[in-house]
Amino acid sequence: MLARMGPVLLLWLAVCLSGSWAVDKGNFKTCDQSAFCKRQRAMKPGESPYRALLETMELTNTRLTLQLINDNNKVRLLLELYRLQGNITRVKINELKPLKPRYEVPDVLIREPSTEPLSLLSQDENGVVLSLGAESQRVIVSARPFRLDIVEGRDVLMSLNSRGLLGFEHLRMRKDTQADPEAENKEGTDPANPAETAKEEEEKVEDGMWEETFKSHTDSKPSGPSAVSLDFSLPGVEHVYGIPEHADTLKLKTTDSGDPYRLYNLDVFQYELYNPMALYGAVPVMLAHNAQRTMGIFWLNAAETWVDISSNTAGKTVFGKMLDFVQGSSETPQTDVRWISESGIIDVFLMLGPTPRDVFSQYASLTGTQAFPPLASLGYHQCRWNYNDQEDVRSVDAGFDEHDIPYDFIWLDIEHTDGKRYFTWDPHKFASPKEMLQGLLDKKRKMVAIVDPHIKVDTNYKIHNEIRSRGFYVKNKDGGDYEGWCWPGNAGYPDFTRPDMRAWWASQFAYDQYEGSMENLYTWNDMNEPSVFNGPEVTMHKDAMHESWEHRDVHNLYGLYVHRATAEGLVERSGGVERPFVLTRAFFAGSQRYGAVWTGDNAAEWDHLKISIPMCLSLGLVGISFCGADVGGFFKSPSTELLVRWYQTGAYQPFFRAHAHLDTPRREPWLFGPENTALIREAIRQRYTFLPYWYQLFYLAYHTGEPVMRPLWVEYPQDPATFALDDEFLLGRDLLVHPVTEEGARGVTAYLPGKHEVWFDIHTFQKHNGGQNLYIPVTMSSIPVFQRGGSIIPRKLRVRRSSTCMENDPYTLYVALDNQRTAEGELYIDDGHTFNYEKKELIHRKFSFANGVLSSIDLEPNAQFTTKSWVERIIILGASKPSMVTLKTADGENQLEFDFDASMSVLTIRKPGMNAGADWTVTLQ
């Protein structure tokens, strides 16, 4: 939403843009321009100065501690090692005696993780071997140089500091102002080594250690250098994923020839694709995968972070690899990863799998799972910057009915406010918001209004006055309220890291506080990186203060806190009854707990449509399932073909919202002629027919942390052909989607995985074998989607004007048989909008088909919920013709009518009529 700046920025923009659409890379730092990254990256491998002081080792039932010493400067570090439940090992490294406390990220872990006992297996002067519990896993601590290896059986799973790139810049006094008391201390504690102490004193002061300037901005760095870094080696691994958010391929690339991947939440204007530049959000979690094992590394640090990836096989051609294989001369493929953060401590969780599902559940045990969204939020969202006034909203709403297109949410961007004062309404354009909201409510529809975290500095603005008087603003380095430019002009930034600030913020969403709000009004947090138009890299100065912590320490957390406080506000306004829906642009590890995320200000270009797939897949892998890209592209105006293809793609991605920039022509679905209206209507209707499946997948994600939209390798971890696929994806296990993302496409080639599996085209019911590349001819109406043989998907085919209108509608069960003529599936039902599912007010059924019998079994016998929905139709794909079909329920038995299409082997059972929550069997004879 960034492009239409206030007048102050117009000039700046005009200069930046000067006719080009690409990001101005010069506005953002390279590693070389970020002093700590440059310093750390300059370290040479194989020269680690760190040594483990084995004599300091202490082993209790739950943790191991051990001191490390840097032989160059004698600064000691404290290593803590924990074995956590669920095959996770946690390694923490901090200074033994820091000059002042270093920042440890709070509020991201859902609880203090439960530990498991560690036991000592062996020890000598070179190292220690510890047992990591049952699975013959051990950790080997080598003393000189310090190194950790995690070993299972004979295999090394992962090594830390194996390249000797552990870096830990200890806090120090500034030499030019004061003598270093730390040095004197050490002299006292270590009198045997005066020479080395002298050496430390000579440690050179490099540029950028105590002050750093980028463009016109100076970072005062009051704490001096404080970076941390560590390398990880992953033997046998050639594929690593995750560390969003980047506009790049699913499989991460090696970074030897360029910049590392950067994690630093930034408002990047017109971002470029296929590069490692930082974007709006950061989740410092990387997954490593090979055909045998999946693992994860969770680097819990909220400061600016860079991730280097190198591989000993990267750059080798397929032929070269083959030659190595034939000659047997190949070294084991290995990927090396190095994390570099500007401040804080090293706190890393090694999630050791071994399956992808295990990694998801391990990560979920640390940071929680996807918030279970209200059902309606899985419908279609109509957004634009901006719907101009109430009449505009009314007529767009009417347009959907006129063209018989369903939608659930209409959105208002910043122009709805009174002068960009959030929580207010423009008195002329939105004079009676409740009337407008009631109009939507009457149609069982909802609205989202934007609430950004920058607050207009204006003494006539209640929100500002309250935040100022309570001292809730982030402070600048001199102790005054930090101010920066954003949409309203001069703005303050509330300190969302403070629990009291968040509680106050949440209270502002109460119906009696947020004037004009109603229960069908939800919230959108944009610009929460935070975006500061006149700040360094369009964000906050790193020396701004959040109480005693510098912004540097907490930067990547800010957006999560904004999202959290807002979501909590929506929960509280309903007395804890209703599920919130909040969309955020900035995020961090744990943001999945608070709602949905979108990929920011993309553009109406085919490549941006394509990149929406890997971008959301990467987010899903690290827990954030509720992801989407602006349908149509935010900047610029899409061709009609691109718009239609984007609707078709978006209809099969988790968060389905069309959005457009203020300066683009209108693009409501009916503005492109009846043919295209019909194509868009059909795509959105397909979405609505699958809502029961989406809802069930989100329930699963909420329970297990499994991504809703997932890469193929997650389900086919042993099939290397799937490892780099990112032009198609799975929804759950059972739907494979290969959207058309090429202009003028006549066909697509989809990889159907699973050698012994079959896949059914959901439109034609045509059956295809797995384990092949399938060429699919396409027209403008084609959305290649396949249902896995062996699955049962419940759908609602009576698409109405909103998901809420479909609540009581009957289900059609799509039973796709596998080669063994079996199938399984689930159905999840609840009220769709409250937290009552936590009290087991829900229906969770398991369907299974085997030996000609389809049965519905209760997965939650203790749950209580009733539904009016019934089963109107059962469609069995890959069936043979029965002579008789019998339904058996508690009420007795009756015969059902059916149709059989022999050419497609499709059996349609007519109107079995049983309640969707009941026990039943349908027998084919």
Added chain:
Amino acid sequence: MVMFGHFVLLVLIGGAMSAEVLRPRGVPLSKRQFYEEDKPFTCLDGSRTIPFDRVNDDYCDCVDGSDEPGTAACPNGNFHCTNAGFRPAFIPSSRVNDGICDCCDTTDEYNSGVDCQNTCRELGRKEKEELQKIAEIAKEGFMFKKQLIQEAKQGLEDKKSKLGDVQNSKKDLEEKVEALRTVKETAEQPEKEAKERHLKAWEDQKAVIRMEKDKARMADMFLELDDDDDGFVSVAELQSHSELDPDSDASFTEAEAQGLLGGVDKVDTVAFETVWNNIKEKYVSESTVDVPPPRETTQEETRDTSLDNDSENYPDEDIPEEEDDEDMDEDDEDMEEGDYKAPPTSRTEDKKDDDEEGAMPPYDQETQTLIDTAQKARDEFNEAEKALREVEDQIRNLEKEISFDFGPSSEFAYLYSQCYELTTGEYVYRLCPFNRVSQKPKFGGSETNLGTWGKWAGPEDNIYSVMKYEHGTGCWQGPNRSTTVKLTCGKETVVTSTSEPSRCEYLMEFTSPAICQDPASSDSGHADHEEL
């Protein structure tokens, strides 16, 4: 688990008639014949035949949705509401029992639990009132329109006849211009000759003056050069003026000096005349103080030595100062003497002459008379030509207006060259039909062009219902501004609203009697009213 689904029910049709017609729910009367109870039902597309008890049994059997006119079972079905008291309507089947009241007779929500109120009567009454109001407006508007048409017709005729008149007067003017051109040219010939004569006499006189001046100077210089006062200028005396060195090589030799003297050692005043002609360009007086030469000469010499190649630029920079005064003088003169005409030479030349040789003497009486005569002819000619141009403009404008598309009966002609304003919170919008649309901030700031007249842009059957104004001021990163003006029938001509539905694409609502339809003829076209 289907808890409803009866198929046949009683429907009350038409408030007045009170007739009862049996037919399945959601079926319009016009299709009743296809739904005969106790006979198998054939889908309306003929695709298949099903037992009648499957009509409205809440399961979609027909591909065309025709077996479920009264339920939501078919994705492509339609439900018919009778809406007695109001207008009947079809709604998509997906709106049957969705908990939202769509039919004013409540028939679409028979099993959703929602309590709908029958609002048909109220709606019917409102619509009737509305229609009446509209009809009244249309009636009055149409009367205005007829008047407008009449006026336009009259106006058109007036314009046409005016055009004829103007075209005639144009002919006369053309002839007059030609005649005056001849007069002018005839008068200008003797004027030109007389002026040239006058100028030549003045040039001759100036030459004589210059020569005398030159001679005087030569004599002065001879005396200056003749240092020993022996009545001769010698080689040595000449050599004292190094600036005269012919090859400017910094050594002015005897031989060179002798060469200048024509090969002799010394010359007397008579022989010096030849020598002087060779050296006068270079010669620098020994004492400009002692012997102040004419002011202008000094200036010229200084100019030459100090500015060399730039000399061309010099006059431009130098002249204005002096010119200012002269301008004023001249103006004063003009005012005082009234009919005084300056000699037709350029002012710079004029001035130079003034400075060097005094002003050109006034024209003699005879010449002045010729000039005055020619000037009079010129003035008359110019005046006539101007009048002709004005007439041509008038013709062009009239032709444009006459040929302009002001609607089928020129009913929109009255809008031509008018402007209508609407003031909103922030802006004043101004619509000048057939010309342009603009927007001006209420509290200061410059006007923005929202488009100039483009074309009539209504739908094919009603092309005069929409005006399009295009190519307004460009938008940052966007298109040029444009405005669509929608016309509706009204008694008055008013801009009723403006909006910007898409960035830089404006929409204006404009009422005018000119768009009103004859109420008599539109009574039959009830469909038009239904859309309202």
